Amino acid sequence: MADNNELKKLLLDFLEYLEVERQVSPYTIRNYDHYLRRFLDWYHGYNPAMDLKGISLTTVTKYRVYLSRLTDGHQQTLSKATQAYHVIALRSWFKWMTKLDLEVLSPEKIDLPKSESHSLKYLTYEQLERLLNQPRLSSKVGLRDRTILETLFSTGLRVSELVALNREQVNLERREFGVMGKGRKLRVVFLSKRAAEWLNRYLVTREDSWRPVFIRYSRKKEDIISDGEEMRLSVRSVQRLVEKYRKAARLPIPITPHGIRHTFATDLIARGAGLREVQEMLGHKNVATTQIYTHVTNPRLREVHEKYHSGYE
Numbered sequence: 001m002a003d004n005n006e007l008k009k010l011l012l013d014f015l016e017y018l019e020v021e022r023q024v025s026p027y028t029i030r031n032y033d034h035y036l037r038r039f040l041d042w043y044h045g046y047n048p049a050m051d052l053k054g055i056s057l058t059t060v061t062k063y064r065v066y067l068s069r070l071t072d073g074h075q076q077t078l079s080k081a082t083q084a085y086h087v088i089a090l091r092s093w094f095k096w097m098t099k100l101d102l103e104v105l106s107p108e109k110i111d112l113p114k115s116e117s118h119s120l121k122y123l124t125y126e127q128l129e130r131l132l133n134q135p136r137l138s139s140k141v142g143l144r145d146r147t148i149l150e151t152l153f154s155t156g157l158r159v160s161e162l163v164a165l166n167r168e169q170v171n172l173e174r175r176e177f178g179v180m181g182k183g184r185k186l187r188v189v190f191l192s193k194r195a196a197e198w199l200n201r202y203l204v205t206r207e208d209s210w211r212p213v214f215i216r217y218s219r220k221k222e223d224i225i226s227d228g229e230e231m232r233l234s235v236r237s238v239q240r241l242v243e244k245y246r247k248a249a250r251l252p253i254p255i256t257p258h259g260i261r262h263t264f265a266t267d268l269i270a271r272g273a274g275l276r277e278v279q280e281m282l283g284h285k286n287v288a289t290t291q292i293y294t295h296v297t298n299p300r301l302r303e304v305h306e307k308y309h310s311g312y313e
Helices: 004-020 026-046 057-069 080-099 125-132 140-155 159-163 193-204 235-248 257-270 275-282 287-295 299-308
Strands: 176-180 186-190
Touching: 004 026, 004 080, 026 057, 026 080, 057 080, 125 140, 140 159, 140 186, 140 193, 140 235, 140 257, 159 235, 159 257, 186 275, 235 257, 257 275, 257 287, 275 287
Parallel strands: none
Antiparallel strands: 176 186
């Protein structure tokens, strides 16, 4: 029987395994920690004995019902995708425990929730320009936000990759830099001339010598560490600012930082880029992941159609 402290130790050991053996990103480890601690908190109320052997399919079903009814401070329930992430984390933890020969529910018995059907959300050129023009450039925050939007579209970075950027990484002269993506895969991303100009304009206004490229602005400047790590902008902050400007631009599409990444890839495909090249720029492990962008009409095919198809004239 595993008590509360033993389960917490197993959780810590699992997170260390993800960090050292699997080399999972700190962002993913933080999410797994959050999802699994939520399960432990719920399980303590459901089964105070915290018996590892007591976790059955019925237990997992009860937990999934709890997740489906869970609401935040705004009375919003968890999305289907977020609920699925909780279950994925639980399955991964159980799979690790089976490797340790612990008596735990077989992870293969846990079905994942059916994912919501989402259409690929991306912006047209006109919608993108409307979004980019929303930040007020008379303020430091507005200049930073415009630079963030320009950088997201120019590079196709994931939001976690964007906020992790440090000044020494970015070469504005060559307009390229390396980033460590999912699975600790290194790739090179490129800046357009326009994005490089915005980055330069933003950075020259900075009076600090902090490492993070994108920082939050606080009225309190005391107790700031020398490299400014604590001032680094968070993923959630970038998500909020994109939503803020989406509303200001009155865009009908619920665009997110990842939606700007989709827009980047869609723009490349629409202009004739190959899937393999786009795969490299996005940092996808498999080209199959990149194939979601084949919804875009190849401009060459359109030219052929218009030139040779009679259209029953």
